[in-house]
Amino acid sequence: MKWTAYLLPVLFAGILLIASVRKVRVYDSFAAGAAGALPLLKNLFPYIAAILVLAELFEASGLSSALCSALAPAFSFLGIPEEIAPLVLVKPFSGSGSLSLVSEIFEMYGADSYIARCASVVYASGETIFYLSAVYFAPVSGKKPIAPVLIALAANFLAAVLGCAFCRIL
Amino acid sequence: MNFIFSAVFIAAAALLLVRDPAAFLPAMLEGAKNAVGLCVTLAAVYAVWLGILKVAEDAGILRGMARGAKPFLGKLFRTKDDAALEKIAVNVTANFLGMGGAATPAGVSAMNLLGASERARYSRAMLFVFNCAGLQMFPTTIVSLRAAAGAVSAYDIVLPVLLASLSALLFGVAAVMLVYGGKRG
Numbered sequence: 001m002k003w004t005a006y007l008l009p010v011l012f013a014g015i016l017l018i019a020s021v022r023k024v025r026v027y028d029s030f031a032a033g034a035a036g037a038l039p040l041l042k043n044l045f046p047y048i049a050a051i052l053v054l055a056e057l058f059e060a061s062g063l064s065s066a067l068c069s070a071l072a073p074a075f076s077f078l079g080i081p082e083e084i085a086p087l088v089l090v091k092p093f094s095g096s097g098s099l100s101l102v103s104e105i106f107e108m109y110g111a112d113s114y115i116a117r118c119a120s121v122v123y124a125s126g127e128t129i130f131y132l133s134a135v136y137f138a139p140v141s142g143k144k145p146i147a148p149v150l151i152a153l154a155a156n157f158l159a160a161v162l163g164c165a166f167c168r169i170l
Numbered sequence: 171m172n173f174i175f176s177a178v179f180i181a182a183a184a185l186l187l188v189r190d191p192a193a194f195l196p197a198m199l200e201g202a203k204n205a206v207g208l209c210v211t212l213a214a215v216y217a218v219w220l221g222i223l224k225v226a227e228d229a230g231i232l233r234g235m236a237r238g239a240k241p242f243l244g245k246l247f248r249t250k251d252d253a254a255l256e257k258i259a260v261n262v263t264a265n266f267l268g269m270g271g272a273a274t275p276a277g278v279s280a281m282n283l284l285g286a287s288e289r290a291r292y293s294r295a296m297l298f299v300f301n302c303a304g305l306q307m308f309p310t311t312i313v314s315l316r317a318a319a320g321a322v323s324a325y326d327i328v329l330p331v332l333l334a335s336l337s338a339l340l341f342g343v344a345a346v347m348l349v350y351g352g353k354r355g
């Protein structure tokens with residue numbers, strides 16, 4: 001067992017202990033909090049559906065693999081091995097998709113290889129930006145801002161480029 | 171976002187017309203099905219975490235946490251809204267500890283609360299970019315995956331990941347300040 005497995009039970013029990021000592025009606029309080037889950041999802045679902053439908057079309061049409069092979073030379077110029085170009089492109093769209101790409105890379109090149117280490121860094125230092133933007137900006141009424149999404153994409157790309165460089169020297 | 175959506179949608183539809191028109195509707199339905207599945211999972215995750223968060227809130231634990239982090243977070247996110255700062259403190263801490271399950275519900279309700287603050291656009295952009303940098307103390311998923319794949323030194327990516335995320339975060343924060351900092355927003 002890793003130590004992280006102990007973190008949550010201890011944390012949750014601690015919170016409930018403190019709450020009980022401070023005479024919080026814990027059962028009612030928990031229920032009141034959980035009640036917020038479904039209304040929250042009612043707001044999120046339309047945007048998540050729109051994004052995931054688009055992500056699926058992007059994948060199924062071959063648009064994503066076409067984009068990958070078009071961008072591979074630019075990637076290798078920046079020091080990103082072209083084997084992980086698909087990962088860099090899929091990561092903003094899909095966490096589970098990129099995780100399956102990572103495990104394919106581990107199998108193909110070995111988990112200790114330079115390519116596998118780069119893939120690990122790209123996976124761990126990036127986020128599923130389009131999914132997060134759907135979730136985080138769902139409560140924002142009216143026009144959804146685009147600048148934060150572009151900034152986040154640029155930041156993640158920078159992390160990928162730097163991460164591959166760090167893998168070479170560290 | 172509207173432009174990207176139409177552009178990618180039309181390009182994908184056009185490509186599928188040439189390659190495999192029959193795959194068009196199944197692909198869309200598959201995407202929607204993923205969305206339903208994801209929402210069911212999220213409903214469970216949110217029920218647990220929002221429940222615990224409410225207990226922590228009622229016990230005054232969140233207020234304590236936020237009080238410690240408030241001078242710094244308040245300045246960075248440019249808001250004086252206490253309730254929003256509490257949720258931001260939870261969001262940032264949970265992300266750093268790698269508990270994405272706790273981070274998202276807190277982050278989304280912070281986005282909601284920030285709507286009332288006068289620099290909502292700046293604060294929301296900052297919170298979003300913060301979450302996208304994915305700064306994590308210890309990348310549990312990927313280290314476990316590497317160990318499972320038989321890596322000899324599964325931990326040797328921890329430092330590169332930390333440095334890469336940190337640079338992404340600094341870049342993102344600077345960019346948000348540049349784009350939104352000057353305007354009242």
